Amino acid sequence: MSEHSLGEFEELILLLVAAHNHEAYGVLILENLEEKLNKKVNISAVHVALKRIQNKGFVESHFGGITGERGGRRKKYYAITALGKKVLDRQYELRTSIYKQIPNISFGQ
Amino acid sequence: MNIQPPKRALKLLRWFCSEDYIEEIEGDLIEIFEHQYEESPRRAKRQFTWRVVRSFHPAFIKSFQKFNNSNTTAMFKNYVKVSWRNLKRQPFFTALNTFGLAIGMAGALLVSLFLYDELNYDKMFAGADRIYRVNIDNMTAGEVNKYGAVSGPLADVIRSDYPHIDGVARFKHTGSKLIRQIDAEQNVKEDNVVGADATFFQMFGLDLILGDKSSAFKEANSLVLTRSAAEKHFGLSEALGQEMLLDNDEVYLVTGVMEDLPKNSFLKDYNVFLSVSSFDDHASLAWNNWNFPTFVKLKEGASEADLQAYLGTVKDRYLLPWAIKTYPGLTIESLKEQENSENYMVFDATALTDIHLHSPNISGDFNLNGDVQNIYILSFIGAFLVLLASVNFMNLSTARSLKRAKEVGIRKTLGSHRSAVVGQFLTEAMLVTLLSLVLAIGMASVALPYFNALAGKSMVIPFSQVSFWLLVLGASALLGLLSGSYPAFIMSKFSPLKGLKGGTQTVGGARTRSVLVIIQFAVSVFLIVGTLVVFRQISFIQGKDVGFQKDQILVLNDVSAIGDQVNVFKEEVDRLAYVDRTSLSSYLPTPSDRSGVTYFPEGKVFQGESAIIIDQWHVDFDYIPTLNLNLISGRNFSKTLKTDSSGVILNEAAVSMLGQTPESVLGLRITDDLSNEDEMHFYTVIGVVKNFHFETLRNSIDALSLIIGKREANRMMVKLKAADFATTIEGIDDLWSEMAPGQPFDYYFMDDSFDETYKAEQRLGYIFITFTTLSIFIACLGLFGLAAFNAERRAKEIGIRKVLGATVTQITLRLSSEFLKLVTIGVVISLPLAWYAMTQWLQEFTYRIDIGWMVFAIAAVLAVLISILTVSHQSMKAALSNPVKSLRSE
Numbered sequence: 001m002s003e004h005s006l007g008e009f010e011e012l013i014l015l016l017v018a019a020h021n022h023e024a025y026g027v028l029i030l031e032n033l034e035e036k037l038n039k040k041v042n043i044s045a046v047h048v049a050l051k052r053i054q055n056k057g058f059v060e061s062h063f064g065g066i067t068g069e070r071g072g073r074r075k076k077y078y079a080i081t082a083l084g085k086k087v088l089d090r091q092y093e094l095r096t097s098i099y100k101q102i103p104n105i106s107f108g109q
Numbered sequence: 110m111n112i113q114p115p116k117r118a119l120k121l122l123r124w125f126c127s128e129d130y131i132e133e134i135e136g137d138l139i140e141i142f143e144h145q146y147e148e149s150p151r152r153a154k155r156q157f158t159w160r161v162v163r164s165f166h167p168a169f170i171k172s173f174q175k176f177n178n179s180n181t182t183a184m185f186k187n188y189v190k191v192s193w194r195n196l197k198r199q200p201f202f203t204a205l206n207t208f209g210l211a212i213g214m215a216g217a218l219l220v221s222l223f224l225y226d227e228l229n230y231d232k233m234f235a236g237a238d239r240i241y242r243v244n245i246d247n248m249t250a251g252e253v254n255k256y257g258a259v260s261g262p263l264a265d266v267i268r269s270d271y272p273h274i275d276g277v278a279r280f281k282h283t284g285s286k287l288i289r290q291i292d293a294e295q296n297v298k299e300d301n302v303v304g305a306d307a308t309f310f311q312m313f314g315l316d317l318i319l320g321d322k323s324s325a326f327k328e329a330n331s332l333v334l335t336r337s338a339a340e341k342h343f344g345l346s347e348a349l350g351q352e353m354l355l356d357n358d359e360v361y362l363v364t365g366v367m368e369d370l371p372k373n374s375f376l377k378d379y380n381v382f383l384s385v386s387s388f389d390d391h392a393s394l395a396w397n398n399w400n401f402p403t404f405v406k407l408k409e410g411a412s413e414a415d416l417q418a419y420l421g422t423v424k425d426r427y428l429l430p431w432a433i434k435t436y437p438g439l440t441i442e443s444l445k446e447q448e449n450s451e452n453y454m455v456f457d458a459t460a461l462t463d464i465h466l467h468s469p470n471i472s473g474d475f476n477l478n479g480d481v482q483n484i485y486i487l488s489f490i491g492a493f494l495v496l497l498a499s500v501n502f503m504n505l506s507t508a509r510s511l512k513r514a515k516e517v518g519i520r521k522t523l524g525s526h527r528s529a530v531v532g533q534f535l536t537e538a539m540l541v542t543l544l545s546l547v548l549a550i551g552m553a554s555v556a557l558p559y560f561n562a563l564a565g566k567s568m569v570i571p572f573s574q575v576s577f578w579l580l581v582l583g584a585s586a587l588l589g590l591l592s593g594s595y596p597a598f599i600m601s602k603f604s605p606l607k608g609l610k611g612g613t614q615t616v617g618g619a620r621t622r623s624v625l626v627i628i629q630f631a632v633s634v635f636l637i638v639g640t641l642v643v644f645r646q647i648s649f650i651q652g653k654d655v656g657f658q659k660d661q662i663l664v665l666n667d668v669s670a671i672g673d674q675v676n677v678f679k680e681e682v683d684r685l686a687y688v689d690r691t692s693l694s695s696y697l698p699t700p701s702d703r704s705g706v707t708y709f710p711e712g713k714v715f716q717g718e719s720a721i722i723i724d725q726w727h728v729d730f731d732y733i734p735t736l737n738l739n740l741i742s743g744r745n746f747s748k749t750l751k752t753d754s755s756g757v758i759l760n761e762a763a764v765s766m767l768g769q770t771p772e773s774v775l776g777l778r779i780t781d782d783l784s785n786e787d788e789m790h791f792y793t794v795i796g797v798v799k800n801f802h803f804e805t806l807r808n809s810i811d812a813l814s815l816i817i818g819k820r821e822a823n824r825m826m827v828k829l830k831a832a833d834f835a836t837t838i839e840g841i842d843d844l845w846s847e848m849a850p851g852q853p854f855d856y857y858f859m860d861d862s863f864d865e866t867y868k869a870e871q872r873l874g875y876i877f878i879t880f881t882t883l884s885i886f887i888a889c890l891g892l893f894g895l896a897a898f899n900a901e902r903r904a905k906e907i908g909i910r911k912v913l914g915a916t917v918t919q920i921t922l923r924l925s926s927e928f929l930k931l932v933t934i935g936v937v938i939s940l941p942l943a944w945y946a947m948t949q950w951l952q953e954f955t956y957r958i959d960i961g962w963m964v965f966a967i968a969a970v971l972a973v974l975i976s977i978l979t980v981s982h983q984s985m986k987a988a989l990s991n992p993v994k995s996l997r998s999e
Contacts, residue, residue: 026137043137044163047130051168063132069143071114073136 006053006087012037013049014088017059018080025064025075026050050078058084112150114142118158126164127171134164184529188536195537199509202894206505207544209890213498214549214585216883219560220491222568227479230373230465235314239275239407241416241458243267244471245399247722257473258282259403259456260396264306266427267403271419273411276312279401280305281385282473287670287852288381290342291352291360298667298853299338301378302355303475304385310367312406319349320365326384332361338380339366357670361387372567375464375475396431402473404461413460420456428454482950483873490880493632497884499592500625501891506538506596507622508898514603521605530601531594538593539586546585563875565868595621623931626895629888630935630972631942636881637968638943642960643874646951649958650867656801657698658737662859663827663838664697665845670852678848679825685844687830687837692735693822696726698803699862701824708814710767711778711791721766724803724811725781727818733758733798735828742771743796746817754817757792761800763812771797792816826859885972889979892928896980900924900987908992917988924984925977932976936969943968 006014016032017024030046053059064075080088119135126134138160145153196203231237243263247254264277281304287296307326310317317325318336325333332353339348343363351363361383370376385391390398407416433439459468466481520530554570561567571577671678679691695702706725713719732738733745741761746753757779759767764774778791792814800810829837838856845854864871900907907920944960951957 026133027140030137030141042163043141043160044134044166047134047137047164048166048168051130069140070136071139073132073139075136076133 006056006058006091007049009045010049010053011088011091013046014053014058014080014084017050017053017078018085018088022077022079024078029078053084054078057081058087112143112146114139114157115154118161122161122164125170127169130169134169138164184532185536188533189540191533192537192540195513196540201897202505202509203541205890205894206502206541207548209501209887210498210542210545210588211548211552212883212887213494213501214545214588215552215556216494216880217491218549218553218570218581219556220487220494220880222557222570223487223560223564223566224484224491226373226566226568227466227484230479231375231461233371233374234461235312236275236406236409237462238460239409239411240312240461241405241407241413242461242464243403243405243420243456243458244473246455246457255468255471256399257402257459257471258399259401260428261390261392261398261401262394262396262427263423263456264401264403266423267405271405271416273408273415275406275408276308277403277405278306278309278312279385279391279403280309280475281388281391281401283383283388285667286355286381287357287667288342288353288355289851291354294851296357296670296852297342298855299381302381302383303376303379304383304388304391306385309382312404315367315370317365317367318345322365325365326382326386328362328364329384329386330359330361331364331384331387333365333367333382334363335367335369335380337369339363355383359387375461378476394431395435396428399473402475405458413458416458420458423456424454477869480869482953483869486873487876490636490876490884493636494880494884494887495588497629497632497887497891499588500629501887501894502538502541502592503595504622504625504891505894505898506534506593507599508895510596510600510603513600514607515609517600517603518605518607518609521603522609527601531597534597534600535590535593538597539589542585542589542593546581550581560879563872563879565872622895626892626928626931627935627938629891630932630976631939633881633885633888634936634939634968634972635943635946636877636884637971638940638964639947640874640877640881641964641967642947642951642958643870643877645958645964646954647867647870647874650870650954650956651864653802653956655698655863656739656799657803658735658828659699659860659863661829662735663829663834663841664699664857664859664862665825665827665841666855666857667823667852668693668825669821669823671849674848675822675825678844681844681848682825682827682841685837685840687833689828689830690731690735691828692729692731692826693824694726694728694732694818694826695820695823696728697824697826697859697862698736698801699859700866706781706814708779708781711780714780714789721763721812723763723766724813726813726815727820727822728815729818729822732815735826736801738801739799740796741799743775743794745796752793753795755790755792756795756817758796758798758815759794760798760810760813762810763814764797766812885975889975892932892976892979893983896924896928896983899927900983904987904990904995907987907990908995911988911992912996917985920988921981921984924987925980928976928980929973932973936972940965940969 012033013029016029020028020032026043026046029050030041030043033041033046050059054061058081059078060081061076061078064077066072066074122135122138123131138157141160142153142157145156234240242257243259245256245259247256261279264279267274268277283302283304285298285300286302288299288302289296305326309315310322310325316322317333320333325331334342334348336345339345342348342353343351345366348363348366353361353363355361367382370379385401390400405416407413429441429444432444433441464474464478466479466484468478470478517530520533521527550570557568557570668675668678675693679693682688682691704725707720707722709720730746730748733740740758743758746756746758750756759774761771764771767774767777767779769777774794774797777794779794780789780791782790798815802810803813804811827837827841841856842854845852903924907924910920944965947960951960
């Protein structure tokens, strides 16, 4: 499992990449993330996470075309790989299976 | 779109970011920037820069392989080579620079060692940050007195009551002991012997070299030695299982040997530890037995506030019930009334690691505490030294830069970037710093023994520690970079055209240089004033009339070793030719025993507001004449009056606490005997002595009562008549060996002990004077260099002036006055600051000098004089030179 390990933040990024498959790039992910988490995130954290999950083979990337925006810089789009999807599925199964084991806990008075 | 992100930030990003990621990162950053720009351009720019900095992540930076291409390496080698040649070509400046910097660094290194040592005091014990000392705060008339030793039963109470602790350990001070192997003849005096609980080793994480730490103190009369004490008495291997005799009558078994205790711990002076169960009172249930310094260790994660709150409840739950049971006169009401009149006690705790620097000395302390103020002062001085040295470095380098204008010109013409020129000069700066570092470490090693003596420490430079080298190299690199970057950037700005034409290249930063000189002299003058004030205060204290005779008085220690014959001994000594008087007492106006009691005047017993808690000294009939104490009313104790054994003599402070005058107080009866209400023992006031300083002059004089000794006296004062002390001491020694065979003869002069009390101030004074000298020296080096440079730069001007008829005096004055102006400004700036700082320092003393204008005048004149001496040599040399030499060229 260790080579397929996935940190919490990395998992979030991977989920967002999967949600916007082939359309996801740095700023889009950042904005989505900030909206969902409702707090400020630094872009460099996103970059680092993207690089890590790409090195692990969970995502692949390709460049888009040059436009007038972004000072003429191309966007780097990310797409999830089969392996990435498998890891996400497994993660999801694991969590729901454990979650279901939680007995009915009441916190009321 | 016409909006641009900050150029510098973008350049930085492109510089460090690897090719593979630059497009993505740059693009994203710019996109965010463009979004934000619509809201607030300024914020967008700021945040862009911040994001660039945040992107400096190992994952994205260029690999070092690329930097390390052959070209860069070659350039770097060239930098070093050229720098080395340059330094060699100007040996005078190089030496000046290196030497100045080295002195600054050596000074800073020593100061850092000192600070490290002080700041880590007591931190080496296991879990030191969880260990607390329990204190008792004794509130009398709104004034708090803290004692670091508490009641014996408290430790057991905490142990059974309070769950959040890992351990409790009690100590018991026993002062010095005469000690010997059971069958040896000669006693040896061990100054620092202390009793400790069985839990002591475990709690403080101390291991035994020999013996078992869990059982070492199980039995009464067990003894553990430190390694050096064991070696002194037996030799290490034989120590275990030996029997030792203490004070000639108690037999102890050596059950363990431990490593010597760290020199920066509260136990540093202690060599002999006794099991606390050897003392009669160790299991006593009396709460008024304030003899046990008690330490607790909290469990990990337990809160200090909770401990404090718990200790606050101990008095009501244990101390008061015990007191009411023991003293029939006390009721809960009378106690509560006493509390309302601001006389009460409360237990609290002080963190072990705060004791040395953050708490004043209190009774029960193991040794003299440091003062956090000295830490601040020294940090300042250390920082000053480095500042001065790097200022010198900057000044000399920029000043010298004129000579390098051609070199810069050629470099630039041949295609050198500005960055390459900066690199060249930075390399030079680093090289000088490195040389200085080597020199500084050499200097520091040579100076360390002296510094240790000065500061009363035994520090070593931790050469074998990697962290030390990392720190030293890191700090030096930073210093080189900081002080090198200013000249480097100034010089790399030179225009190649002007440089090559050889015309007047304006050396930038003339103003900066002036400011730097001003700072240097401001700092120096500040230190001169500080030194003068500290030394004047010390001599004021030592010369002050303390109200008792301290000269020509010899104090013999441990006279109780003679036993019953002590009075015979006193008479024999009295009979010696040059002995004026003798007196037996454990209580001296210099550091010695102290004990306090609570007195009530007759008729007002147990009325809280009439109680006075004051010192009570046990003395003899000769005490007052021996010390030449001044009786202002009444009389001394008299041997012929039987009733004087229940007489008491007060000092003025005690009289005013009672609300009386020296005349009206005579005949007043007071008591400290609270145990039996029906048959109380009263003292009658028979005399009043003028206040004398028995505590240091930092404090005001406390209230004091003298009674005829009821306890065994352990010291004897011998007042000597004439100058030939050696013969007299020899005579006393002969008597001593006759009457106390095998006991060490231990004596000192009272004025030495008095001076000892002011050692802290004296040390501060010497440290001040050392670093003041250093800083003035560094400042002068800088000034000297600048003057030399200035004379050289203006050689032509001087030549022309001379040709046109200026005299040598005029030229010398002209050259010197520029510097004097700067020095004067420095002096003017620093005087008020120095005045303020030293006034603050003096606040600590109850008896202190007025600083007076003389100190400032001396400091100012000294600074100006030194700078004149420094500058005038160079100026005169320039003025005397032959104008033909300087005008011929061109």
